Amino acid sequence: MKKYIPLLSILLLFACKNSNQEGEKKPGSTQTYTENQLENLRITMDTVKVDVGEEIINATAYFGFGLSADKERIYLADGMNTEVHGYNLPERKLEHRIVFEKDGPNQAPDFINFFQVLPNEEFMLANYAIQAVFNNQAEKILDINAQPEEYEGLDESLSSLYGFLHVSPNKKLAISRPLEYGKESVSLVLMDLENKKGQVLSLPGLEITKKFRASFSQGGGTTTMGDNLIIQEVRNQLVIYSASTADIYIYDWNSKELKLIEFDHQLVPNQKSGEFPTEAGSREELMEIAQQIRNQVSFMGFLWDESRQQYFRFAYKQNGLLETGEPRKSDWYLFSYDENFNLLGETELEKLSTFFYQSFFYEGKIYNYLPVDEDPGFVIMTLEF
Numbered sequence: 001m002k003k004y005i006p007l008l009s010i011l012l013l014f015a016c017k018n019s020n021q022e023g024e025k026k027p028g029s030t031q032t033y034t035e036n037q038l039e040n041l042r043i044t045m046d047t048v049k050v051d052v053g054e055e056i057i058n059a060t061a062y063f064g065f066g067l068s069a070d071k072e073r074i075y076l077a078d079g080m081n082t083e084v085h086g087y088n089l090p091e092r093k094l095e096h097r098i099v100f101e102k103d104g105p106n107q108a109p110d111f112i113n114f115f116q117v118l119p120n121e122e123f124m125l126a127n128y129a130i131q132a133v134f135n136n137q138a139e140k141i142l143d144i145n146a147q148p149e150e151y152e153g154l155d156e157s158l159s160s161l162y163g164f165l166h167v168s169p170n171k172k173l174a175i176s177r178p179l180e181y182g183k184e185s186v187s188l189v190l191m192d193l194e195n196k197k198g199q200v201l202s203l204p205g206l207e208i209t210k211k212f213r214a215s216f217s218q219g220g221g222t223t224t225m226g227d228n229l230i231i232q233e234v235r236n237q238l239v240i241y242s243a244s245t246a247d248i249y250i251y252d253w254n255s256k257e258l259k260l261i262e263f264d265h266q267l268v269p270n271q272k273s274g275e276f277p278t279e280a281g282s283r284e285e286l287m288e289i290a291q292q293i294r295n296q297v298s299f300m301g302f303l304w305d306e307s308r309q310q311y312f313r314f315a316y317k318q319n320g321l322l323e324t325g326e327p328r329k330s331d332w333y334l335f336s337y338d339e340n341f342n343l344l345g346e347t348e349l350e351k352l353s354t355f356f357y358q359s360f361f362y363e364g365k366i367y368n369y370l371p372v373d374e375d376p377g378f379v380i381m382t383l384e385f
Contacts, residue, residue, distance in 0.1 A: 029262035030342045037336050037345030042384045047370065049377035051093035057085065059371035065358050066117025066233075071306070074360070075123065076369070076376070077115035082108050084115075084123055087376065089362055094376075098138055100125070106140045108132070114165050116233065122171075126162040133171060142171055144193065151191050151198030158200075161189055164231040166238055168253040175238060175251060177229050186210060186229060188240065188251070188258075203229070203249055205260040208271055209242040212293045214278050216286040223283070225290035227272075232301045234311075243298035245271035248341075267346040268315060268333055272296040294318040297333070307364035310344065311337040312383075314355065329353060345385070 063079035068086075073095065075086050086096030100108035109127035116124040121136040126146070133142035146161035148154040160179040167174045174191040178200075186209055188201040206229060213226025227243040238251040246263040247270070263270055276293060280286035300314045313335045319328040332352040336345040356368030356379060366381040 029264055030337075030340070032264045032266065032343045033345055036347075038334060038347040038385055039345065040385055041334070041345075041347050043349070044382040044384070046380045046382075047372060047377060048092065048380065049372035049375045050087055051091075052375055053094060055094055055097065057094070057376060059374060059376045062358070062369065062376075063112065064115030065360075065369065066115065066123075067360060068117065068121070069119050071362065074367075075117050076358075077112045077123075077125070079112035079115075082110060082112060082125075085376075089367075096136065098123075098136055100134065100138045106134070106138060108134065108138070108140075114162060116166055118167060118171070119169050124165065124167045126165045128160070128162060131162045131165055133167060142167075142193070144174055144191070146174065146176060146191065148198065151196055154189065154198035154200070158189065161191070164229070166231055166233055167193075169236060170253075173253065173256075175231065177231060188231075201251075201258055203240065205247050205249065205262070206240070206242050206245065209244045210278070212244045212272050212276060214276060214280050214286055214289040214293075216280040216283055218283075223286060225286055226276075226293050227298070230301065234302050234304050239302055241299065241301060243300070246299050247271070248302075261341050263341075263343060265335065265343065265346060267348065268297045268317075272298075291318070291320065295320060297331075302337075303359060303361050303366060305361040305364060307361075309339055311339070311341065312361075312366070313337070316355065 058078065061078045061080045062076040064077040066075050067073065072089055073086050074089060075084050077084055082100045084098040085094060087093065088095045102110060107130065109125050109130045111127055112125050114126040118124060118133065122133055124133050131144040131146045132140050135141050146165060148156050148158040148161065158178045161176045163177040165174060165176040172194050174193055176189050178185055178187065178189045186203050186207050188203065190199045190201055209227050209229060213224055213228065215222050215224045229240060229242055232239050236253065240249040240251065246265055248261050250259045250261060276289055280289055295318055297315050297317045303312045305312060315333040317331040319330060321327055332349040332355065334347055334349055335343065337343055356370055358369035360367055368379040368381065370377050370379050
């Protein structure tokens with residue numbers, strides 16, 4: 001039996017490049033700190049792996065995760081094998097392995113593109129062909145069928161309604177990011193799953209995203225690179241954000257309210273700037289445009305720390321390539337906010353050389369998923385300030 005093993009413990013003293021300017025509050029924007037909460041931030045990082053017993057796990061195949069209602073388990077979706085694995089966080093061990101069916105009445109997607117954990121150990125699995133909710137016995141309990149013709153009020157020009165699909169905790173509503181005429185739109189689609197009605201929700205505060213993505217078409221196919229809309233679930237609400245701007249939308253499942261939240265950061269620009277081609281003439285040009293876009297600050301999603309009752313958010317900026325073709329070290333930033341998204345602090349993480357894209361808070365620490373010695377594991381970040 002494998003045991004919990006601390007593999008690495010490194011104390012990182014992050015030098016902070018902070019501005020002490022006091023931000024003025026704009027109409028409709030959040031407040032900005034007068035005293036920077038993260039000015040003296042110190043981070044300790046520990047790497048651990050978890051016990052999978054005698055199971056053979058492809059630790060690199062996880063694509064999507066979610067926490068149980070009590071926050072004591074993390075569920076990770078093995079997208080290639082159509083499985084969901086549940087890990088006990090206090091004991092750091094594999095607890096559940098749910099294998100979904102490839103055909104029949106309980107057929108699940110053959111590849112999981114989007115994954116959500118719902119209350120009562122239920123899971124939303126979605127790809128282009130199947131969008132449905134399953135219980136922990138791999139039984140299909142709700143067929144979403146995210147097609148515009150299935151929902152009154154949606155234009156049939158909309159497509160790919162499974163993109164970043166999220167279902168409300170009571171399974172009565174669903175929200176996704178649609179495509180329109182083959183192009184990504186800056187909007188949401190709200191689907192009433194009970195009454196089979198749909199509605200498009202515009203996001204004018206995120207329209208800037210269109211300026212920072214480009215496409216290349218060849219042979220009937222199109223490749224798009226740059227910034228896009230992302231939908232994430234935080235505290236039983238949806239955060240809709242883009243790497244192009246610090247501003248976000250919040251959608252509340254209960255009130256059905258969609259609200260724009262604007263920020264005024266002092267350390268970094270609040271949005272990207274400049275003009276970029278939206279159509280590339282070659283794949284090489286597309287890659288070059290994307291690199292230029294990433295050379296500006298890109299904002300990521302929010303992490304909720306229950307112990308402190310506040311949010312944290314990372315951002316990064318790439319710095320081009322070395323003469324060898326290798327990427328230069330990126331600049332990384334961390335921001336903190338109160339429960340109403342008022343900015344509490346910001347700092348540059350000068351010693352951070354990489355980032356982990358499946359992250360969450362547990363017991364006041366940031367857990368970042370990372371395979372260790374072919375087993376699942378975490379890099380645990382302890383914040384002291």
